[in-house]
Amino acid sequence: xxxxxxxxxxxxxxxxxxxxxxxxxxxxxxxxxxxxxxxxxxxxxxxxxxxxxxxxxxxxxxxxxxxxxxxxxxxxxxxxxxxxxxxxxxxxxxxxxxxxxxxxxxxxxxxxxxxxxxxxxxxxxxxxxxxxxxxxxxxxxxxxxxxxxxxxxxxxxxxxxxxxxxxxxxxxxxxxxxxxxxxxxxxxxxxxxxxxxxxxxxxxxxxxxxxxxxxxxxxxxxxxxxxxxxxxxxxxxxxxxxxxxxxxxxxxxxxxxxxxxxxxxxxxxxxxxxxxxxxxxxxxxxxxxxxxxxxxxxxxxxxxxxxxxxxxxxxxxxxxxxxxxxxxxxxxxxxxxxxxxxxxxxxxxxxxxxxxxxxxxxxxxxxxxxxxxxxxxxxxxxxxxxxxxxxxxxxxxxxxxxxxxxxxxxxxxxxxxxxxxxxxxxxxxxxxxxxxxxxxxxxxxxxxxxxxxxxxxxxxxxxxxxxxxxxxxxxxxxxxxxxxxxxxxxxxxxxxxxxxxxxxxxxxxxxxxxxxxxxxxxxxxxxxxxxxxxxxxxxxxxxxxxxxxxxxxxxxxxxxxxxxxxxxxxxxxxxxxxxxxxxxxxxxxxxxxxxxxxxxxxxxxxxxxxxxxxxxxxxxxxxxxxxxxxxxxxxxxxxxxxxxxxxxxxxxxxxxxxxxxxxxxxxxxxxxxxxxxxxxxxxxxxxxxxxxxxxxxxxxxxxxxxxxxxxxxxxxxxxxxxxxxxxxxxxxxxxxxxxxxxxxxxxxxxxxxxxxxxxxxxxxxxxxxxxxxxxxxxxxxxxxxxxxxxxxxxxxxxxxx
Numbered sequence: 001x002x003x004x005x006x007x008x009x010x011x012x013x014x015x016x017x018x019x020x021x022x023x024x025x026x027x028x029x030x031x032x033x034x035x036x037x038x039x040x041x042x043x044x045x046x047x048x049x050x051x052x053x054x055x056x057x058x059x060x061x062x063x064x065x066x067x068x069x070x071x072x073x074x075x076x077x078x079x080x081x082x083x084x085x086x087x088x089x090x091x092x093x094x095x096x097x098x099x100x101x102x103x104x105x106x107x108x109x110x111x112x113x114x115x116x117x118x119x120x121x122x123x124x125x126x127x128x129x130x131x132x133x134x135x136x137x138x139x140x141x142x143x144x145x146x147x148x149x150x151x152x153x154x155x156x157x158x159x160x161x162x163x164x165x166x167x168x169x170x171x172x173x174x175x176x177x178x179x180x181x182x183x184x185x186x187x188x189x190x191x192x193x194x195x196x197x198x199x200x201x202x203x204x205x206x207x208x209x210x211x212x213x214x215x216x217x218x219x220x221x222x223x224x225x226x227x228x229x230x231x232x233x234x235x236x237x238x239x240x241x242x243x244x245x246x247x248x249x250x251x252x253x254x255x256x257x258x259x260x261x262x263x264x265x266x267x268x269x270x271x272x273x274x275x276x277x278x279x280x281x282x283x284x285x286x287x288x289x290x291x292x293x294x295x296x297x298x299x300x301x302x303x304x305x306x307x308x309x310x311x312x313x314x315x316x317x318x319x320x321x322x323x324x325x326x327x328x329x330x331x332x333x334x335x336x337x338x339x340x341x342x343x344x345x346x347x348x349x350x351x352x353x354x355x356x357x358x359x360x361x362x363x364x365x366x367x368x369x370x371x372x373x374x375x376x377x378x379x380x381x382x383x384x385x386x387x388x389x390x391x392x393x394x395x396x397x398x399x400x401x402x403x404x405x406x407x408x409x410x411x412x413x414x415x416x417x418x419x420x421x422x423x424x425x426x427x428x429x430x431x432x433x434x435x436x437x438x439x440x441x442x443x444x445x446x447x448x449x450x451x452x453x454x455x456x457x458x459x460x461x462x463x464x465x466x467x468x469x470x471x472x473x474x475x476x477x478x479x480x481x482x483x484x485x486x487x488x489x490x491x492x493x494x495x496x497x498x499x500x501x502x503x504x505x506x507x508x509x510x511x512x513x514x515x516x517x518x519x520x521x522x523x524x525x526x527x528x529x530x531x532x533x534x535x536x537x538x539x540x541x542x543x544x545x546x547x548x549x550x551x552x553x554x555x556x557x558x559x560x561x562x563x564x565x566x567x568x569x570x571x572x573x574x575x576x577x578x579x580x581x582x583x584x585x586x587x588x589x590x591x592x593x594x595x596x597x598x599x600x601x602x603x604x605x606x607x608x609x610x611x612x613x614x615x616x617x618x619x620x621x622x623x624x625x626x627x628x629x630x631x632x633x634x635x636x637x638x639x640x641x642x643x644x645x646x647x648x649x650x651x652x653x654x655x656x657x658x659x660x661x662x663x664x665x666x667x668x669x670x671x672x673x674x675x676x677x678x679x680x681x682x683x684x685x686x687x688x689x690x691x692x693x694x695x696x697x698x699x700x701x702x703x704x705x706x707x708x709x710x711x712x713x714x715x716x717x718x719x720x721x722x723x724x725x726x727x728x729x730x731x732x733x734x735x736x737x738x739x740x741x742x743x744x745x746x747x748x749x750x751x752x753x754x755x756x757x758x759x760x761x762x763x764x765x766x767x768x769x770x771x772x773x774x775x776x777x778x779x780x781x782x783x784x785x786x787x788x789x790x791x792x793x794x795x796x797x798x799x800x801x
Contacts, residue, residue, distance in 0.1 A: 028054045032094045032108035041084055041115050042196055049079040049113075051094030053105050061096040061105070089115045119143060121201035123187045127289060129207035130177045134291055136206060138172040142189030142198045148172075151186040151200075174206075182208045212236040214243075214296035216282045220378050222302035223272045227379070229301065231267040235284035235293045243267075246281040246295075254280075272303045307333035309384035311369045315482065319421040320361060320391050324486040328357045330369035332381045338371040365389045395420045397427075399477045399491035405586075405673060406472055406498040411465035416477035418488055425479040425488075428456040432474030432493050433581045442476070442490050446545060449476055449490065456480070464496075472498045472583040474545070493545055497573055497586035499604040499673055504528060505535055505584040507576050515590045515597040515670055517618050518566050524549075525560040526576035526584060534579050537561045541572030548577075566591045588671065595619065596667040598660050604673040605650050612646045615660035615667060629661045650674055 035048045053061050063074050068090040081088055091112055096105035124139045140148045149158055150172045164175045174181050184205055189198035212235045223229045233243045245254040245267045254260065259270045269276050279300055284293035314327040330340045332355070342350045342357045344365045350357050351372070366388050371381035400415045416427045430449035435441055439448035452462065452475075464471050474493040480486060501507075505528040516522055526535035536548035546553060549561035553570075563570055570591045576584035587602045599614040615628045625643035629636060633656045638645050643662075647654055657669045 027103065027106055028096065029106040030094045030096050030108040032092060032111045034092075034111050034113060036194055038194075039114065041113065042118050043086055043115055044083050044118065045194060045196055047081045047084045047088070047113065049092055049094075049111065051077050051079075051096065051108060053077075053096040060099050062099065064095040064097065066093040066095070066107070067091075084113075084115050086115050086117065089113055118196070118199055119189065120199045121187055121189050123185065123201035123204050125185065125204050125206055128204070129209055130181075131211050131291055132177060132179070132208060133211075134177050134289060136174040136177050136181070138174075138185055138187070138204075140170050140172070140187035140189065140201060145191055146189035146198065147192065149188050149190060151188070153183045177206075177208045179208055182206055211291070211294055212284070213294035214282050214284050216280065216296040216299050218280070218299050218301055219376060220373065221299070222304055223269075223276075224306040224379075225272060225274070225303060227272050227306075229269040229272050229276070229303075231269075231280060231282070231299075233265055233267070233282035233284065233296065240286050240288070241265075241284040241293070242287065244283050244285060246283070248278045269301075272301075274303050277301055277303050306380070306382045307371070309370050309381040311367060311384040311387050313387060313389070314356075315424055317421060317423050317481075319423075320389050321394055321420075321486065321488075322362045322391055323360055323394065325358060325360055325482050325484060326389075328359065328367055328369065328387070330355045330357070330371070330384060332371045334380075336371075336380065337374045338380045339374055339377075341370050341372050343368045343370075361389055361391045364391050392420055394489060396489040397477050397479050397491040399475060399494045401475060401494045401496050404495065404497060405671075406467055406469070406496055406500070407673075407675075408468055408498075408500075409466045411463050412467050412471065412496055414462040414464070414475055414477065414494075416460055416462075416479060416491065418479050424481040425460070426456045426458055426481060426485075427460055427462070428478045428480065429453050429462045430476045430478070430490070432476060434579055442493070446547075447474060447476075447493060467496070469498060469500070469502055472496050472502075472586075473581065492543065495540060495573070495575075495586075497575060497588075498583075499585055499587070499602075500675065501585045501603070502583070504582055505576050505578070507537075507574065507584045507587055509574075509587055509589075509602055512602055513599045514588055514602040515592060515599060515668055516566055517597060518568060518591055518593050520566050522563045522566050522570070522589070523560055524562075524574055524587075527559070535559075535576045535584070536578075537574065538577050539572045539574045541569065546572075568593045590668045590670070592668050594667070595665050596660060596662060598658060598667040598670045600658065600670045600672055604675040606675050607651055607677050609650050610646060610648045611650050611654075611672070612644050613658055613660070613670075613672075614645075615643045615662060617662070625662050627662065631659050631661070632656045652676065 031052045031054065033050045033052070035050070036045070041047055049065075051063050051065070061077070063077055064071050065074055065079055079092075079094075091110045093110055094108045098104070119142045122141050124141075126137055126139075127134065128136065130136045138150070140150070142148075148167070148170060150167065151158065164178075166173045166175075172185075172187070182205075184203040186201050186203050188200040190196070215234050217232045217234075219230050219232070220227065221229070231245070233245075235241045243262070243265060245262065247254045254267065259273075259276075261268050261270070267282070277300075279298040281296050281298050283295040285291070310331045312329050312331070314329055317326070320326055328342060330342065332338065332340070340352045340355050340357070341348055342352070344367055346368075357369075366386055368386050369384045370379060372378065373380045395418050398417055398419055402413050402415065403410075406412070414429060416429070418425055429452040430440070431452055432442075432447035433439070433450055434448065435445050436448045439450065441448040462477075472495075474495050476490045476493050478490050479488045505526055508525050508527050510523040524537055526537055528535060537554070538548050539546050539553075550556035554561045554563050568591050571589060573586050573588050575586035585603065589602075590597075595618045597616050597618075599616055601611060605611050613630065615625055615630070617623070617625050627640045628638075628643050629640065630638040630645045643660075645660075652674050655672060655674045657671050659669045660667045
């Protein structure tokens, strides 16, 4: 009850006083002060608030304190906080009430109490780590008005000041740092007048180490003339170093020129020259700390010419073919450990540890090489010579067969070459066989091939000797070279033909001649003994084999192939070929678009037989042509004669190429081939008969001459020409081969153009001597009539008395 009354009185008093003006001299004013007076009070400090009333004694008043608008009463005129807290921060006021409770003072002005936590101390050390002899500065910071205490290591004792240690304000300085200065350091701030200390700093470790030694690296070294050389100086991992460069024993700073430049840790020599050789040093400096590193060890720079690089091709073939294996070899002087870089048109294509680079080029290239240093990949050698590789498509071998027409017993030479290149090849020889899937075959599958030699030959020719009918047929070759072996394409097939009818089959032709006019019909047939099945008629023209008759040329009717209208492109060699690879005789047919052809036998003529060559006009085939010239191997042999030329006794010397001309027009050339006669019993008998008839004719001629002389007759009987009887041919095939042309006259005493044979006694004696020689030789005459001396004399001249 008493307390409530007091509160009412207090409120009433407040109301009464507040209703008066501040100028009312009858009311005192409270004055509030704070100790300490600092605006920044730290937690834990002691704070005193005092409320002073300007009138009366202190004891005459009771005090009302207001904290952030909350009032509380106290009889004390001061409010003490022994260890202030953050929560004590507030706006404070005070009011005095006189003890007689009849009057109140005015409220004091607001005093702000701000309490902050004790500050943390920050310690910085510079430089750290520090080099021996260097000055180190420790800086402690808390704020203004603080003094500082320094601690070292875990003892937390105050650092003892010595001649090398000094403190000023916030700093602690160590001069001429030594190993003993290493350790943990702390610092703490104090305001002694208020008996407060900051929170102690975190410890900082000071490291004192010896001065570093500079390290100099030079790349490349040795260097080559014109190369860029870089010198790099390093002093540990510390930053802030600058560098000074020295050359040779003078230890003077390197003079910078247009070829020399420095940036940071590097000194660069552009386009090195011989004058740049010498000893080099470097040293690091930190100018802001006035220290220098230990100077580096000297390094000698050597400048020399780059070694030459020579690029060669192995094998050194002038032409390279697509996919072929060749080796580029890069030879470089010097024994340094290097790698070999190969370039194509300036672009790096390979790097090798060995000097050889194997390639399989498919297109042209311009190759170079150079050496690179293994340790850093920098250029070691000069760039090599440029090597131009011209790459050609895969070549095709070319084959020739000589002779192409078989002369039994003679050798036949197969020659193979590669038109694009003649270097380094080994040659492989094959015979064509009917196409079989499991065998090596030509790309067009026209034939399969079987090898004639297993490992091939280094020579570009292969000889078939002695030859016989079994050798007729097609041949191909192929060339290979290199390791691994690179093969050409197979050559086009070339053929060895025989004009002789074969035992198994013969090629027959109608009309039976080797030259034909265009726009005419030509029939060919494969006539096999007892069977005409399984044979195909083929032809070779324009250096290639055509498919068989009936595919895209000719028409087949049974065993006969007919070309209804011949054209010049039908010219070629025709033959029959079986499914097992057998060949018939071959016929070389020429189809002429001009006005003349030379009719000659399509098959070889037997030595000793007679043959007639006929020059035929397209427009008058049945009528002889007057004034025709005949040529053999380009030489005129008959001039202005009739349209026929007869060789009554054919010999090997009559083989050759014939043609006829008329009115400045000429026929195609026609080759006449002559087969030899193999000596045998029937031949010997035949030759004996011929010789006997010749001798008898000579004797008869002599008797007639004597008789004429005896009768004193004038040359009426002596100018007559005599012929010997014609023996019958014993060769059925010879008879067949002459069908459609002039009859074979057999062995005929030459029909001379002028003069008659005359003989005298010497001729009779000569004939007797020859007969005795025949008896000595057991009546064996040479197979070749030309070798018979009696026959030769009769054939080649006129016997005159």
